[in-house]
Amino acid sequence: xxxxxxLARIANDVSMAVARRRQGVSxxxxxxxxxxxxxxxxxxxxREVIDAGTASIGENRVQEALAKxxxxxxxxxxxxxxxxxxxxxxxxxxxxELIHSVDSERLAREIDQVAAKTGKRQDVLIQVNAADExxxxxxxxxxxxxxxxxxxxxxxxxxxxxxTIAPFFPNPEDARPVFKTMYDLFVALKAMQLSNxxxxxxxxxxxxxxxxxxxxxxxxxxIGTAIFGPRH
Ligand SMILES: *Cc1c(COP(=O)(O)O)cnc(C)c1O
Numbered sequence: 001x002x003x004x005x006x007l008a009r010i011a012n013d014v015s016m017a018v019a020r021r022r023q024g025v026s027x028x029x030x031x032x033x034x035x036x037x038x039x040x041x042x043x044x045x046x047r048e049v050i051d052a053g054t055a056s057i058g059e060n061r062v063q064e065a066l067a068k069x070x071x072x073x074x075x076x077x078x079x080x081x082x083x084x085x086x087x088x089x090x091x092x093x094x095x096x097e098l099i100h101s102v103d104s105e106r107l108a109r110e111i112d113q114v115a116a117k118t119g120k121r122q123d124v125l126i127q128v129n130a131a132d133e134x135x136x137x138x139x140x141x142x143x144x145x146x147x148x149x150x151x152x153x154x155x156x157x158x159x160x161x162x163x164t165i166a167p168f169f170p171n172p173e174d175a176r177p178v179f180k181t182m183y184d185l186f187v188a189l190k191a192m193q194l195s196n197x198x199x200x201x202x203x204x205x206x207x208x209x210x211x212x213x214x215x216x217x218x219x220x221x222x223i224g225t226a227i228f229g230p231r232h
Pocket of ligand 1: 037039060081082165206207208222223224225226
């Protein structure tokens with residue numbers, strides 16, 4: 001299967017999953033953004049996926065993204081989906097449209113300060129460790145409200161929603177409760193009507209579990225393997 005065929009199949013799966021949503025799951029709209037995760041892929045693969053119709057590119061590492069963006073002769077909307085160290089913020093801000101991985105007050109403050117200097121307002125998501133796994137970055141579900149309030153007091157950073165990486169289950173159905181929790185958190189966050197925010201993205205779902213994630217309200221999925229095949 002080509003990258004274009006894979007993308008078409010995923011887009012079809014996604015729209016069928018939207019159609020299967022229960023009535024209560026309407027808070028994230030019916031449009032789902034597919035972010036192509038290009039970590040460990042060459043710049044040529046990034047070009048190919050853009051030409052196949054996806055302009056949203058997800059990378060885990062700042063350095064890797066910068067290297068590809070530097071040689072890519074195409075426009076793209078870059079998403080930082082991996083953990084961000086405070087000492088990489090300076091390099092990250094100019095490239096990324098949306099940073100999915102804000103999980104501490106310290107990181108939010110650093111982003112705000114660097115963005116202020118470059119005259120940017122940086123869009124971010126709060127990363128939630130919804131299943132409370134030791135191995136994952138992200139704040140616990142109980143910490144979302146406090147971090148959200150803190151972020152929205154900063155002028156050069158704009159909170160746009162939530163992101164999670166669900167635990168890997170051989171049967172993706174087992175991840176459904178995690179996605180439900182995230183949807184409820186998203187709706188509650190939106191209801192807070194915090195100033196200086198635009199709560200619109202619920203980023204969840206990867207190759208193994210995106211269908212279940214979309215059924216439970218994801219409106220941004222991050223997909224690598226199902227588009228490009230196994231990573232090298
Ligand atoms: C690698 C990665 C993905 C994509 O994973 P696949 O299983 O290849 O679709 C999505 N989100 C994050 C945060 C990742 O690190």
